[in-house]
Amino acid sequence: MKSTINITMGLSEWLLIILLSVLWGAAFFMGKVAVAELPPFTIVFGRTVLGAAILNGLVIASGQRLPRQPKIWGAFLVTGLLNNIIPFSLIFWSQIRIGSGLSSILNTTTPLWTVVLAHFLTRDEKMTAARLGGVLFGLFGAVVLIGPEALFGLGLNVIAQLAVLCAALSYAFAGIYGRRFQDAPPLVTAAGSITCSAFVAMLISLVIDRPWNYLPLEPATLWSIIGMGVLSTALAYAIYYRVLAKVGATNLLLSTFLIPVSAVLLGMIFLGERLNPHQYTGMALIGVGLIAIDGRIFTLLRRRFVTTPAPSHRKANP
Numbered sequence: 207m208k209s210t211i212n213i214t215m216g217l218s219e220w221l222l223i224i225l226l227s228v229l230w231g232a233a234f235f236m237g238k239v240a241v242a243e244l245p246p247f248t249i250v251f252g253r254t255v256l257g258a259a260i261l262n263g264l265v266i267a268s269g270q271r272l273p274r275q276p277k278i279w280g281a282f283l284v285t286g287l288l289n290n291i292i293p294f295s296l297i298f299w300s301q302i303r304i305g306s307g308l309s310s311i312l313n314t315t316t317p318l319w320t321v322v323l324a325h326f327l328t329r330d331e332k333m334t335a336a337r338l339g340g341v342l343f344g345l346f347g348a349v350v351l352i353g354p355e356a357l358f359g360l361g362l363n364v365i366a367q368l369a370v371l372c373a374a375l376s377y378a379f380a381g382i383y384g385r386r387f388q389d390a391p392p393l394v395t396a397a398g399s400i401t402c403s404a405f406v407a408m409l410i411s412l413v414i415d416r417p418w419n420y421l422p423l424e425p426a427t428l429w430s431i432i433g434m435g436v437l438s439t440a441l442a443y444a445i446y447y448r449v450l451a452k453v454g455a456t457n458l459l460l461s462t463f464l465i466p467v468s469a470v471l472l473g474m475i476f477l478g479e480r481l482n483p484h485q486y487t488g489m490a491l492i493g494v495g496l497i498a499i500d501g502r503i504f505t506l507l508r509r510r511f512v513t514t515p516a517p518s519h520r521k522a523n524p
Contacts, residue, residue: 219457222449226442227464233438234310234465236430238301243427244420246298249434251411254290254404256435261397261444270394272401279398281386286403289380289443291410293373300373303366312370314348316462317341319378324454327382331454340498343491344463351466351488374462381450381458388451396443463492 240249265272273279300309318341324331387395411417423431450458467489 219449219453222445223458223461224464224468226445226449227461228468229438229442229445230461231310231465231468233434233442234297234301234313236433236438237298239430240427240434241298241301243424244417244431245415246295246302247407247411248415248417248420249298249431250291250294251404251407251417252431253294253434253439254400254407256432257439257443258397258400258404260436260440261393261400264440264444265393265397268393270391272394272398279402282395282398283402283406285380285384285387285395286399286401286406288376288383289399290403290439291406292376293380296369296373296376300366300369303363304370309370310466311349312367313374313465314345314462315371316374316377318345319375320381323378323382328385328454336498340495342495343498344495347488347491347493347495348463348466349488350484350491353482353484377462384447384450385454387447390447392447392451393444395447396440400439400443463495467492 237249244252262272297309297313321333321337321341325333384395446458
């Protein structure tokens with residue numbers, strides 16, 4: 207395993223993070239549709255088993271192979287629990303009790319948890335003032351973007367809100383733990399972790415939910431499960447592990463700040479919704495936070511300031 211990760215992001219990494227935010231942002235809405243008919247563990251099972259089938263098919267089609275070592279599969283199981291089973295179940299369960307707007311705001315605490323955890327658990331993703339300030343800016347921007355009215359439900363169902371915060375914390379641990387796969391092919395890592403997730407979700411769902419009692423499904427529910435499995439799981443996690451290997455957990459999980467932005471823009475494009483002034487303000491604040499965390503503008507300004515020669519105060523000879 208490499209000892210360090212290049213945490214500077216180029217254009218390709220930023221584009222992948224934006225795409226990832228769109229895929230995960232869509233999952234919030236599809237999940238809200240699915241919980242109206244299905245219990246949480248059954249949704250997790252449907253989403254992960256479909257994602258695992260697609261990813262394993264892609265691994266075979268690409269000529270790659272899944273590893274056979276029990277130690278690696280143990281690591282796949284841990285990351286599957288941290289990145290899928292725990293957060294998916296908590297978020298779907300909470301969406302029965304709180305609105306998707308509040309849930310999205312609470313989910314944007316993921317980078318904040320990641321900055322703190324990475325400082326203590328890694329050698330090359332230490333906390334800086336600019337990075338911490340950028341995270342706080344982004345968090346505030348997400349609240350402004352979604353709208354302060356989404357906070358009105360804060361405190362009405364404390365357990366559900368704590369569930370989303372625990373899901374965000376689990377995502378943060380998953381991002382840091384997943385660094386150990388940075389030398390492995392991203393597609394193989396995604397397939398292995400989602401396969402373990404599907405197996406665990408199947409066992410829990412069969413014992414607790416008894417999913418056969420909910421058949422047949424309404425078309426909207428069925429398409430929501432398919433969408434989450436294909437787009438928000440198979441495609442999203444193939445991107446996730448590719449970006450994680452390049453730029454680290456802190457930068458990768460900036461995508462959670464962009465999830466509300468994606469949701470607003472998707473509503474504007476496909477539903478004809480109009481942006482309110484507070485939404486423009488929120489997106490601007492998130493942009494400032496991302497710039498601060500990226501840090502390259504500050505580095506360029508610092509270099510320019512240091513390399514600019516000081517004006518000479520010596521008088522010219524007559």
